[in-house]
Amino acid sequence: MARVILVYGSTTGNTEALAESVVEGFKKGGVNVTLKNVTEADVDELTGYDLIVLGCSTWGEGELQDDFIEFYDRMEGVSLAGKKSAVFGPGDSEMYPDSFCKAVDMLEEILAKCGARIILEGLKVDGDVESAMGNAEAWGLKIAKLL
Ligand SMILES: Cc1cc2nc3c(=O)[nH]c(=O)nc-3n(C[C@H](O)[C@H](O)[C@H](O)COP(=O)(O)O)c2cc1C
Numbered sequence: 493m494a495r496v497i498l499v500y501g502s503t504t505g506n507t508e509a510l511a512e513s514v515v516e517g518f519k520k521g522g523v524n525v526t527l528k529n530v531t532e533a534d535v536d537e538l539t540g541y542d543l544i545v546l547g548c549s550t551w552g553e554g555e556l557q558d559d560f561i562e563f564y565d566r567m568e569g570v571s572l573a574g575k576k577s578a579v580f581g582p583g584d585s586e587m588y589p590d591s592f593c594k595a596v597d598m599l600e601e602i603l604a605k606c607g608a609r610i611i612l613e614g615l616k617v618d619g620d621v622e623s624a625m626g627n628a629e630a631w632g633l634k635i636a637k638l639l
Pocket of ligand 1: 501504591621
């Protein structure tokens with residue numbers, strides 16, 4: 493079975509809640525996921541998985557969620573060649589139209605730089621995350637079916 497890790501960074505709990513729904517989707521697809529807060533994750537452990545899923549909210553004006561910054565910096569130069577990957581995150585297009593879910597784009601870019609292949613378009617959740625739980629689960633299930 494494919495080894496899957498999901499690493500998320502979350503300040504107010506929204507990305508964490510989405511991460512749990514994504515994991516539910518994987519479970520429905522028969523795939524187990526190692527779920528980790530980025531504060532407990534190490535970049536080096538990514539190489540032990542076939543699929544890397546990253547979840548991160550956007551803060552400031554188009555910045556990564558605080559806890560994710562160090563992890564992102566440490567990804568620079570790491571080889572993830574042959575790995576599959578996908579990224580999700582919440583944001584707010586009404587308040588931050590110019591930097592909506594920028595963290596998702598940033599993480600997709602660094603994953604590609606590391607040699608990983610993005611296997612599904614990033615999930616950008618706009619505004620209220622409660623109403624997006626079904627979408628997050630469906631997104632996870634869709635990826636599980638691609639493995
Ligand atoms: C001070 C502040 C800055 C934010 N900046 C952005 C931003 O630049 N782009 C965006 O899409 N969302 C932005 N947001 C919205 C957050 O990404 C959103 O509230 C998200 O759900 C928080 O997720 P978390 O609880 O997992 O950290 C901002 C929110 C706050 C309070």
